[in-house]
Amino acid sequence: NAGVTQTPKFQVLKTGQSMTLQCAQDMNHEYMSWYRQDPGMGLRLIHYSVGAGITDQGEVPNGYNVSRSTTEDFPLRLLSAAPSQTSVYFCASSEGQDKRYTFGSGTRLTVV
Amino acid sequence: GESVGLHLPTLSVQEGDNSIINCAYSNSASDYFIWYKQESGKGPQFIIDIRSNMDKRQGQRVTVLLNKTVKHLSLQIAATQPGDSAVYFCAETLGSARQLTFGSGTQLTVLP
Numbered sequence: 001n002a003g004v005t006q007t008p009k010f011q012v013l014k015t016g017q018s019m020t021l022q023c024a025q026d027m028n029h030e031y032m033s034w035y036r037q038d039p040g041m042g043l044r045l046i047h048y049s050v051g052a053g054i055t056d057q058g059e060v061p062n063g064y065n066v067s068r069s070t071t072e073d074f075p076l077r078l079l080s081a082a083p084s085q086t087s088v089y090f091c092a093s094s095e096g097q098d099k100r101y102t103f104g105s106g107t108r109l110t111v112v
Numbered sequence: 113g114e115s116v117g118l119h120l121p122t123l124s125v126q127e128g129d130n131s132i133i134n135c136a137y138s139n140s141a142s143d144y145f146i147w148y149k150q151e152s153g154k155g156p157q158f159i160i161d162i163r164s165n166m167d168k169r170q171g172q173r174v175t176v177l178l179n180k181t182v183k184h185l186s187l188q189i190a191a192t193q194p195g196d197s198a199v200y201f202c203a204e205t206l207g208s209a210r211q212l213t214f215g216s217g218t219q220l221t222v223l224p
Binding site: 004031033035040041042043044045048050058090092094097099100101102103104105106 | 121144146148153154155156157158161201203205208210211212213214215216217
């Protein structure tokens with residue numbers, strides 16, 4: 001049981017490049033979400049999904065796209081990276097109405 | 113907008129002493145609160161939660177207190193150990209919402 005797996009762990013992008021941050025969970029959790037963590041600002045919600053085929057925006061969705069084609073996977077896409085997207089990204093999941101998230105270990109992204 | 117915040121960004125305690133980490137919330141309608149611990153380079157990990165119909169909840173070496181009158185939440189760690197050194201986040205939500213709103217975190221350092 002691996003929990004929530006995020007790849008890659010580290011990534012450096014040039015401004016304007018695109019990439020996908022991967023998130024997979026093997027706990028059959030319905031709810032999945034993406035947060036970004038910036039110094040002194042805690043965790044801010046980017047996008048979330050309550051089940052396969054259903055996604056919605058969080059607090060800071062601009063510049064990011066998501067899809068949820070399966071229960072297990074919830075990738076986060078950056079279409080045109082900007083320096084303001086330099087951050088640590090966390091994926092989290094939970095079961096049913098349980099709000100006790102299980103977090104992945106994060107992806108540290110630097111946009112130069 | 114409503115937000116969750118912390119009184120102190122850093123806290124240093126002697127090993128063996130008790131630690132108290134505070135959190136203020138501004139949304140009086142919030143009815144569920146949760147504490148996470150984040151060690152360096154890792155994702156947040158669930159510690160303890162509490163619903164608004166409770167004033168206190170105890171776990172193993174941790175206690176969460178909720179004062180709805182002044183909209184204040186605290187996390188008490190008994191006999192603090194070096195392994196407790198981490199950033200601690202409080203988070204809130206209300207009703208059936210699955211999304212959590214996180215505070216900015218408190219860095220706890222345990223001194224030998």
